Amino acid sequence: MVLGGLGATLNSIAKLEITPDAGGGTIKVPFNPNSYSISKSVNWASTKTSGISQSEKASQRLLNAPEIEFAGGQSRILSFSELFFDATEPIDGQQYQDVRDITNKIVKLTRIIPDKKRPPICNVAWGNAPQGSDFPFTGVLTDLTQTFTLFKRDGTPVRAKLSLTFTEFLDPTKDQLETDPEMTTHIVKRGDALSRIAGQLYGNPKQWRLIANANNLDDPRHLQIGQSLSIPQPD
Numbered sequence: 001m002v003l004g005g006l007g008a009t010l011n012s013i014a015k016l017e018i019t020p021d022a023g024g025g026t027i028k029v030p031f032n033p034n035s036y037s038i039s040k041s042v043n044w045a046s047t048k049t050s051g052i053s054q055s056e057k058a059s060q061r062l063l064n065a066p067e068i069e070f071a072g073g074q075s076r077i078l079s080f081s082e083l084f085f086d087a088t089e090p091i092d093g094q095q096y097q098d099v100r101d102i103t104n105k106i107v108k109l110t111r112i113i114p115d116k117k118r119p120p121i122c123n124v125a126w127g128n129a130p131q132g133s134d135f136p137f138t139g140v141l142t143d144l145t146q147t148f149t150l151f152k153r154d155g156t157p158v159r160a161k162l163s164l165t166f167t168e169f170l171d172p173t174k175d176q177l178e179t180d181p182e183m184t185t186h187i188v189k190r191g192d193a194l195s196r197i198a199g200q201l202y203g204n205p206k207q208w209r210l211i212a213n214a215n216n217l218d219d220p221r222h223l224q225i226g227q228s229l230s231i232p233q234p235d
Contacts, residue, residue, distance in 0.1 A: 014127035016083075018106070020120035022113045027105045030091045031084040032126070038078050038134055043071035075168040078124065078137050087158040088150070099148070099160045106162060109141040121169050139166035188227040194220045202234050210234060 016029040046066040060066065085103050087096040096102060110119055125136040143165035150159035186197055194208035194217075202210075212220040214232045223229075 016124070016126045018109070019123045019125070020109055021122070022116070022120040024108075028092075029083055030086070030102070033080045033083055036078065036080050036134075038076055038137075040076045041074040043074065044068040045071040075139070075170070076137075077168070078134070078139060078166040080162075080164045083162045083164065085160045085162065097158075098156050099158050103146060103160050103162060106141075106144065106164070107146075110144055122166065124166060137166060137168065138170075139168045141165070142167040184231045186229045186231050188223045188225055188229060190225055192223055192225075194223070197229070197231075201231055204234075207234060 013032065016032050018027040018029070019025075020027075045068060047069055085099050087099040087102065091102065109122060112119055119140060121138065121140055123136050123138055127135065129135045141164060143163070145163040147161045147163075148157035148159065149161060151157050186201070194211050195205040198208040198211060199205035208220065210232055211217075211229055214230045
């Protein structure tokens with residue numbers, strides 16, 4: 001439930017907003033959700049039991065649970081179980097005849113953008129939240145359910161409830177820099193090669209494999225001008 005002072009008006013209430021990177025402007029949800037949920041999974045895996053000595057096996061048999069090691073994190077999941085849309089009354093001064101004129105803006109978030117070859121990445125914001133809070137949330141719409149609940153005589157829907165699930169999208173380079181502050185970046189210029197970059201940054205051209213591995217480069221001989229490369233610290 002959203003709380004406000006006695007003088008609060010509908011216009012002063014912060015609205016949930018969804019901004020896709022495909023352009024077209026921000027989608028303002030007419031009615032804020034009553035609830036939302038955020039979940040995150042973290043992978044921990046059992047350490048290997050094969051190839052260990054008999055004494056180590058004997059030690060493990062004395063444990064109530066196996067030893068585990070960190071195996072990577074999963075994306076956060078942001079879910080809205082019910083967003084309400086109503087075209088029976090004007091929204092921001094505009095009268096809609098069909099609620100799908102509003103909800104189709106959400107549906108569009110599942111469609112491929114031709115020049116990007118993927119659906120849009122969205123910024124989901126709600127109010128002024130401190131750094132590190134749930135919002136703003138950057139993610140992609142991975143699940144959408146529309147339920148139409150009120151219709152005109154001709155079958156045109158005028159009310160709907162939408163359930164949305166966004167999966168967090170993290171820029172790999174930014175994420176790596178946050179988890180490993182010693183990482184740095186290099187923007188590829190004309191004439192650059194990994195060996196030349198390694199020579200400049202490490203003083204040893206033969207350490208080009210460090211850069212190739214850090215950036216998952218299948219063909220380290222072909223670099224794109226303007227490409228951002230993560231540069232790890234040498235061992």
